[in-house]
Amino acid sequence: MKNVLFVASECVPFIKTGGLADVVGSLPKCFNKDEFDVRVIIPKYMCMKEEYKNQLEYITHFYMDLSWRSQYVGVLHMMYEGIHYYFIDNEYYLAGPRPYGNIYEDIEKFAFFSKAALSALPLIGFKPDIVHCHDWQTGLIPVFLKDKFHEGEFFCNMKSIMTIHNLKFQGVWDMKTVKDITGLPSCYFTPDKLEAYGDANYLKGGLVYADAITTVSRTYAEEIKTPFYGEHLDGLLNARAHDLRGIVNGIDYDEYNPETDRYIVKNYNAKNFRKEKVKNKRALQEELGLEKDDKKFMIGIVSRLTDQKGFDLIAYMMDEMCQQDVQFVILGTGEEKYENMFRHFAWKYQGKVSANIFYSEAMSHKIYASCDAFLMPSLFEPCGLSQLMSLRYGTLPIVRETGGLKDTVIPYNEYEGTGTGFSFANYNAHEMFNTLKYAQYIYYEKKREWNKMVDRAMAADFSWASSAKQYEEMYNWMLGC
Incomplete structure (x- = not known):
């Protein structure tokens, strides 16, 4: 059995602001269950729907150093449609009416979440072969995996994937603050690592350190290697072109089905x-x-x-x-x-x-x-x-x-x-x-x-099943299967 962990900042049906949540909520259900155990870890936002918050079961909690501060990390769990979902809890970071707020708060929030998600793994008894990270909010995970976490036996062979859903959003903030928040040594803040144009860039860190990079269509994978679409990272994406592939997203064919759609006046199909x-x-x-x-x-x-x-x-x-x-x-x-x-x-x-x-x-x-x-x-x-x-x-x-x-x-x-x-x-x-x-x-x-x-x-x-097959091929390729 190959273990894969999706780490993301949102996921349907729990919390959604855009298409990222659809991917993280729909894709894990479509993998071959005999070959892949795919689980998901997301933040437990206070603004999550009550009906889901009430179903979460407490697993454990611990205190974690985030640079010089010690922070509470709660870990909760829920089985939903056959998939294990884990939730990282901390009311200081995850309160508020929306999952995202001011970028300077989000920078610290997602540094906390990234480190907490990795730190929780030995305690929940799930050891992923591959950690699949989504967008800038999880960009520090491949960096952490090559830094502190690399030393432990539990993490030493763990691979990471960085998926770009929209290159426009990169998690950029000043270097001094990010050094202070993450506790990463200065050697990580150079132009070939996290530094970009004088600032620290979470997504860039993920793209430099991940073992593989994907994005959400073949054409976009080509486009982002050009200056017009590359959002100042086209040089890096060209350098990593052999590790970059595009896999088009799907949609949930049960939810979007003209034959059964409860929202429409008259159901129909391809025949009628x-x-x-x-x-x-x-x-x-x-x-x-x-x-x-x-x-x-x-x-x-x-x-x-x-x-x-x-x-x-x-x-x-x-x-x-x-x-x-x-x-x-x-x-x-x-x-x-x-x-x-x-x-x-x-x-x-x-x-x-x-x-x-x-x-x-x-x-x-x-x-x-x-x-x-x-x-x-x-x-x-x-x-x-x-x-x-x-x-x-x-x-x-x-x-x-x-x-x-x-x-x-x-x-x-x-x-x-x-x-x-x-x-x-x-x-x-x-x-x-x-x-x-x-x-x-x-x-x-x-x-x-x-x-x-x-x-x-x-x-x-364009169901998720065909996308899942392409991800399965990539996971097998990364694990040498």
Whole structure:
């Protein structure tokens, strides 16, 4: 049996702010249980849902040195859907209404969590062969494994993996403070280790010391080796290129299933979507006060409203897009300028644009099930999950060819009769607009071709099972199996 420990700052269903939580919550369930024992360790935040906090069982507690301070570490446990979850408890660090707060507090919080997670392992009786670390919050773990922990027999052969979910976030703070917090010797704070541009960088430490590095799509793994996407770490990622691989994320095919989805008005599948899917569109038009028309080309957007997601392109072309024979349904929150932009267009084009400036799980499912197309013109997108959900529901994505979007959406080719969506290459508002118009033309003028594309989209497999197989191969390769 090979033992693997996932260490992360969030995990569904316990605590979630983004896609990282989906990966950490969904992936461990999909490994071959006869070969791999995969467990998860996360912080026990005070803001976790009460229903889960009440089910945790106390295992042990101890006091740990964090540099010159002695800190309490509680360890709790819960079995959930066949997986062991461990929780690190310390109310000084993990109180507050949100998992993340000010970066200077988070820097100390996740230094504590990283050291506590490793220190707890001998006491919980689980000795991982591989510690799989996720994002900057766990970047110190590969460093600690090569430092103090390396001396003990328990830890000496332990391997580590660093997975980058979004390279933009790196855990950067001033060197003096980080030295003081971590207690690491000065020799670790050099340009070939944790130091970057005068500061200390947690993620960089993880990338330097991990035995292997992954990210969440093949294309993103290539992109981050370039200055544009590399966030000042492209040199390091090129140096470690032979240890870097991209494995695309999946989605939970039970949760996102048009055949059983409890949030949608009419369930449907790949066989009957031609008749049944439109009933969801009707219901959504009614609910949101849009013009009722089964044949109207309806475009969905479910997103954080930020520059990264391409909303500057949408802002530039929104008036012209609204002149087309289309409807827009937007769901999400984010930068005020984009929230207000969509409110303005919903007012200006009543019956044509619906701006829902909040987040609702139920509404997101309704949009995936009701719309004909899904717009996602991101500037960069490590993996992206929304396009995978829209494919699952037979709602064809219109995306920019970057990161995971390029890896998961096959552009329509009318000559070969292939494709599962539409894409454009350059980060350009007119190119996006022309791609949208082309999709609209196929929808109205070549409906049979459109429906065949929906067939192919719904047949694509982006379940976690296929991702898990690739991780299993990597673990075996690392362990020389």
